Amino acid sequence: MPEQAARAARRLADGAYRGPGDALFGKRTQRAFNKGFASEFIDFRMGARARRLAGGGYFGHVGLLLLGGRHSSGSAGRCNLFVERPTNLWKRFESSPPQQERTAEMRPEEIVNLDAYPIMDPDSPAWSDLVGRLRRELDERQYVSLPDFILPAARERAVADALAALPRAHHNSSRRNCYLHRQGDPSLPDDHPRNIMLEASTRMLAYDQFPDDCPVKLLYHWEPVRRMVAGIVGRDRLFDNEDPCQPVNLLCYETGDRSAWHFDSVNAFTMTLMLQASESGGDFEMAPNTRTDDDENHDYVRRVLLGECPEDVVSVAREAGALCIFRGCNSLHRVSPVAGPSTRVMGVFVYEDEPGIVGDPEVNATVYGREVAPG
Ligand SMILES: O=C(O)CCC(=O)C(=O)O
Ligand SMILES: [Fe+2]
Structure with a gap:
């Protein structure tokens, strides 16, 4: 059997059409499918025809179905395809679109923009210059942005992975204070930061909810990236987080979604990668050094929360492809409400000491809506 036909037969068996016996084809055609003599090309021709069927109950031929075991590319014989129940056919295509064959896993060198970020050789002057500059910037401003860190093809693939998984994302919609608590403290005044409740809404995809060859995972597990991040945040080494949910997330914002002012709770720094920006809104805003390790600075925190210090708030430019490292544990930050048809898709990475x-x-x-084991 020609290789192409064998692939097509496998895809049929894999469930793209749930198999040829599904009242889609007349007997003669069905036998041809059973023998596997179908060209892959039929996939999208079928799709196109199905639409027309839905519109007008069209019964006709669909190109490039190969009968009799002879495969000739280009001008293969056409045959009549008898469709018994066009409406069912339409529904079938709606509910199970032909599966895309996944292309080969990308190499990390195809993911990271190594021309702009020479991170392969930590002993090179270029590495020291780059990492030294970014480290100073982070220390000064509490955030540092690396534009065009990920290459366009890798970014597009990660966005496609995110959008495919999005229906399974955990929708986090809550009223909470900037310390991420849902309950205030009745013993404190109403305008104490602990009692200022803010609305947040985001869609979270955990590490185990998207493919292992997603470019954001490959990038995260790649030593040159981990080493660069360690250098920027001033550590000798960093380690991957080993939780099933946490190491890399895809955080998605649809129209109306936003993240309210908050401090990140656990990690000393946070790393995010803008995969797709929204048409409008979705600005990442930060009030650097709102508190310190020793001083909660409640009065100042309250003024930022109430919008009384707009001059202290920086809006961090985040073009698609930009990596951002920020110290979110002591600097209030938020994402303004997203508007427009494009989902804002952000990769979020957690490294450990x-x-x-x-x-x-x-x-x-x-965060992920996981069941907590009883007991
Ligand atoms: O989506 C963003 O830009 C920021 C997300 C954030 O605040 C976080 O991951 O801690
Ligand atoms: Fe945060």
């Missing part, structure tokens, strides 16, 4: 770190099941229950 020691190996073997897994997440707290309670946190995973809140």
Whole structure:
């Protein structure tokens, strides 16, 4: 059997059309499918024809179906395709679109823009210059942005992975204070930061909800990236997080979604990668050094929350492809409400100071909607 026909037969068997016996074709055609003599090309021709069927109940031929075991490319014989129930056919295409064959896994060198970010050789002057500059910038401003860090093809693939998984995302919609608590403290005044409740709405995809060859995962697990990030945040080494949910997330914002002012709770720094920006809104805003490790600075935090210090708030430019490292644990930050048809898609990465770190099941229950094991 020609290789192309064999692939087509496998795809049929894989369920793209749920198999040829599904009242889609007349007997003669069905036998041809059973023998596997169908060209892959029929996939999209079928799709096009199905639409026309829905519109007018068209019964006719669909090109490039190969009968009798002879494969000749280009001008293969046409045959009549008898469709018994066009409406069912339409529904079938709606509910199970032909599956795209996944192209080969990308190499990390095809993901990271190595021309702009020479991160392969940590002993080179280019590496020291780059990492030294970014480290100083982070220390000064509490954030640093690396534009065009990911190459366009890798970014597009990651966006496609995110959008395919989006229906399974955990929709986090909550009223909470900037410390990420849903309950205030009745013993404190109403305008204490603990009692200022803000609306947030985001869609979270956990690490185990999108493919292992998604470019954001490959990038995260690649030593040159981990080493660069360690250099920028001033660590000798960093380690991957080993939780099933946490190491890399795809955080999606649809129209109306936003993240309210908050401090990140656990990690000393946060790393995000803008995969797709929204048409409008979705600005990442930050009030650097709102508090310190020793001083909660409640009065100042309250003024930022109430919008009384607009001059202190920086809006961090985030073009698609830009990596951002920021110290979100002591700097209030938020994402303004997203508007427009494009989902804002953000990769979020967690590195650790020691190996073997897994997440707290309670946190995973809140952030990813996971069941907490009883007992
Ligand atoms: O979506 C963003 O740009 C920021 C997300 C954020 O605040 C975080 O991951 O801690
Ligand atoms: Fe955050």
